[in-house]
């Protein structure tokens with residue numbers, strides 16, 4: 001099994017989000033970056049499990065500047081064999097997907113995996129776009145996946161339930177919770193990661209179809225209206241007559 | 247601009263989220279002097295109801311099933327070509343999230359996911375969307391002539407008016423399926439879909455054990471609400487995973503979110519702070535959730551929730 005896992009960087013989930021330059025860019029000061037949880041916990045770990053049982057190689061790919069390398073080293077420490085960084089600022093999902101598809105086109109991967117979305121832009125776009133650009137089958141939101149020969153059996157979430165599908169490889173799969181358990185890198189992994197190959201390749205200069213012009217923070221909530229626990233009727237009354245939601 | 251709205255279908259019905267997407271698409275078409283069309287698939291019996299949300303021209307691919315995202319994307323592609331659509335609208339639900347990026351990449355149409363408002367139509371085409379899992383908003387400009395938007399459910403109000411569906415059978419060539427279905431598991435429950443729900447009752451570790459959820463379900467039942475939970479509760483299996491809301495669960499925007507025994511960690515708030523009204527019930531007056539709440543009760547869930555169930559029953563009785 002030759003597996004490519006798409007890895008994105010995201011602010012740690014405890015980060016307070018602020019913006020700078022008149023709200024046109026994300027303020028990275030003091031923000032700790034992590035491997036996007038869906039990419040790491042589910043896509044990468046499941047790829048490693050498949051490699052461990054079936055042999056093969058796990059390559060990770062990120063589209064980003066040199067600031068991506070610490071999180072890429074983390075993915076190598078968890079167990080990926082090698083890493084590729086496409087040297088370009090990620091500005092839009094189509095551009096990122098195009099870079100990944102351009103790299104992967106002639107490498108003969110059996111599986112391309114991504115997280116179901118990132119926790120910063122929540123676009124849920126890259127997996128589907130890579131599949132479209134590479135003309136490969138696509139299954140999103142996979143919560144379980146097994147591979148036998150050239151066929152994968154995938155369980156995915158759908159409206160109101162789940163579905164078990166079979167898909168022939170090569171294919172693109174986006175991973176959601178359930179697919180694997182988080183792995184904490186050990187000392188040996190961290191040491192080994194330092195000498196694993198991390199190749200930097202130039203951008204294929206794809207088009208960018210969208211741009212973020214401005215950010216905005218949600219309005220501060222006014223102070224909470226507290227209701228006496230002995231007077232629960234008052235809450236129902238307020239929800240009905242004041243907030244008008246019930 | 248000409249607008250095409252994709253309506254997902256499942257179990258013999260067009261999904262309810264599509265009603266909102268239809269209203270949204272119809273409004274944009276009217277404001278920009280274009281025509282709106284809807285495309286859906288499968289055997290469905292509520293096209294006449296769907297038509298009342300602003301788009302009566304419906305392309306219906308009855309023989310198509312929902313399994314292969316690539317075939318559904320091809321269906322939308324074909325519908326976009328036959329209607330000359332400039333803007334494609336999907337609901338930001340499982341199916342919409344899956345096929346919209348495929349369509350976008352095929353058409354090289356710039357895409358915004360999780361829109362929460364109408365696009366600006368004078369000058370640049372800019373759409374407001376949720377980012378950082380609900381901790382902020384971004385205004386994203388689409389630079390291409392063809393455009394794709396996925397709309398987060400409960401973002402705009404839907405308007406209903408009398409109309410009859412004008413259905414055209416649609417059977418484009420979708421190529422071969424690359425994915426086949428082995429099994430479908432439908433989960434039980436009374437079927438209120440969490441992402442579409444207008445009212446949500448949610449509970450966390452403060453409830454102490456899974457057998458204590460009866461009162462939460464009672465409250466949800468009285469209100470006609472969906473149930474949700476915090477992540478640790480899903481992690482230990484007290485509640486099913488699909489109820490887990492927050493940064494690593496699902497993001498929701500109901501009119502009312504009632505949080506019982508949930509502390510209000512930043513990762514939890516991320517998924518629910520788009521709710522219009524938040525009620526927090528917690529024994530700890532210092533719980534961070536109170537800072538994000540509109541109404542709060544500092545009290546024991548085991549005492550407060552049953553009283554709340556009774557009070558809601560009373561209200562419903564007085565209304566009927």
Ligand SMILES: Cc1cc2nc3c(=O)[nH]c(=O)nc-3n(C[C@H](O)[C@H](O)[C@H](O)COP(=O)(O)OP(=O)(O)OC[C@H]3O[C@@H](n4cnc5c(N)ncnc54)[C@H](O)[C@@H]3O)c2cc1C
Nearest residue numbers: 450451452476477492493494495507508509513514529547
């Ligand atoms: C990377 C990452 C991602 C995460 N993603 C998510 C996510 O998506 N969603 C999410 O929810 N969490 C997420 N978390 C976890 C989050 O940080 C919190 O740990 C979690 O939300 C806490 O759940 P809780 O509020 O149910 O439990 P607790 O924090 O234990 O809070 C229980 C609350 O119940 C109250 N209580 C106790 N007894 C009673 C009673 N009898 N009546 C009323 N109140 C009572 C307590 O005062 C307390 O406030 C994430 C964490 C990390 C690190």
